[in-house]
Amino acid sequence: MEKKKILVQFDPDLHASVFDRVVAIDSGVDELFSYSNVQPEQVRDLVHGAIFTRGPKDLKNTALFIGGANVEKSEKLMEKALAAMVPQFGLRVSVLFDANGCNTTAAAAVRTAAKTLDLNGKKALILAGTGPVGQRAALLLAKLGAQVLLSSRTLEKAQFAVLSLAKKIGESFSPIAVQIANEDELVKSLKGVELVISTGAAGVSLLPEKIRKAIDSLKMVIDLNAVPPLGIEGTSVMDKGLVRDGVVCFGAIGVGDLKMKIHRAAIAALFTANDQVMDAAEVYEISKGF
Numbered sequence: 001m002e003k004k005k006i007l008v009q010f011d012p013d014l015h016a017s018v019f020d021r022v023v024a025i026d027s028g029v030d031e032l033f034s035y036s037n038v039q040p041e042q043v044r045d046l047v048h049g050a051i052f053t054r055g056p057k058d059l060k061n062t063a064l065f066i067g068g069a070n071v072e073k074s075e076k077l078m079e080k081a082l083a084a085m086v087p088q089f090g091l092r093v094s095v096l097f098d099a100n101g102c103n104t105t106a107a108a109a110v111r112t113a114a115k116t117l118d119l120n121g122k123k124a125l126i127l128a129g130t131g132p133v134g135q136r137a138a139l140l141l142a143k144l145g146a147q148v149l150l151s152s153r154t155l156e157k158a159q160f161a162v163l164s165l166a167k168k169i170g171e172s173f174s175p176i177a178v179q180i181a182n183e184d185e186l187v188k189s190l191k192g193v194e195l196v197i198s199t200g201a202a203g204v205s206l207l208p209e210k211i212r213k214a215i216d217s218l219k220m221v222i223d224l225n226a227v228p229p230l231g232i233e234g235t236s237v238m239d240k241g242l243v244r245d246g247v248v249c250f251g252a253i254g255v256g257d258l259k260m261k262i263h264r265a266a267i268a269a270l271f272t273a274n275d276q277v278m279d280a281a282e283v284y285e286i287s288k289g290f
């Protein structure tokens with residue numbers, strides 16, 4: 001008899017994310033084991049509980065989800081979880097990493113762009129791309145062949161992010177770091193850009209309307225900030241392909257439906273094999289189904 005699908009949720013926060021728990025149930029898991037306030041040194045024993053209970057052929061019905069509001073803390077849990085598996089004996093389970101929605105959000109934004117634009121060789125700017133979502137969006141766009149510019153208020157921070165991306169995707173594909181600390185630098189960085197994805201912190205306005213309207217090359221803007229003031233002035237969180245001044249616009253809620261579909265599909269896909277590690281690129285692959 002097929003074993004029940006058990007999703008084990010690790011969350012470093014005091015309370016495991018309710019959002020992630022609801023999505024897990026909506027994705028069809030039979031049992032959800034939620035662990036909150038998980039510390040890196042506790043991960044090994046928790047993982048061993050998951051991999052040493054069912055035989056290798058049934059382990060595809062146990063999977064891990066790593067969430068949490070602080071992506072760096074969750075990355076440490078991910079590292080420990082992968083190290084605790086025993087793959088040489090088939091004793092491992094599939095893992096999905098989506099701390100603070102970083103992978104599903106980045107995948108939804110890039111998939112939204114790719115459905116309309118041929119991104120190969122095209123210039124794309126990730127505004128305030130140094131955060132978890134921005135870095136992942138940059139990585140996915142670069143893998144699609146776009147010429148990616150990743151901005152920060154300081155060049156050093158953008159360069160640091162680009163360096164870490166180069167390690168993952170190779171230097172020849174890696175984005176170009178740009179500093180945008182004032183309007184002159186913004187206008188300069190927007191030259192020839194067809195796609196802007198705004199990934200700044202909640203409530204931070206990054207692209208004034210008058211500048212957006214003056215960029216002739218611009219074809220699409222996607223703003224992932226849902227908290228006013230929006231990242232891209234003169235758009236709406238609800239925009240879902242609305243054309244404003246000749247530019248296709250998407251707001252955070254506009255890409256939210258796709259994000260949710262990707263999140264649910266990624267959880268469902270965990271239970272098809274016991275050896276998957278789903279990070280940005282793998283989650284993007286899933287997004288291609290939508």
Ligand SMILES: NC(=O)c1ccc[n+]([C@@H]2O[C@H](COP(=O)([O-])OP(=O)(O)OC[C@H]3O[C@@H](n4cnc5c(N)ncnc54)[C@H](OP(=O)(O)O)[C@@H]3O)[C@@H](O)[C@H]2O)c1
Nearest residue numbers: 101105128130131132133134152153199200201202224225
């Ligand atoms: N719809 C969803 O489900 C969903 C899920 C996750 C995230 N989001 C949204 O996606 C966006 C990106 O998320 P994230 O977690 O990657 O963002 P984040 O880490 O909070 O911030 C991204 C970048 O914004 C810049 N920033 C921070 N404070 C700023 C300020 N006061 N002025 C100007 N720039 C500032 C910083 O870049 P520099 O210091 O390098 O300039 C930072 O690295 C957020 O708006 C978030 O709310 C949506």
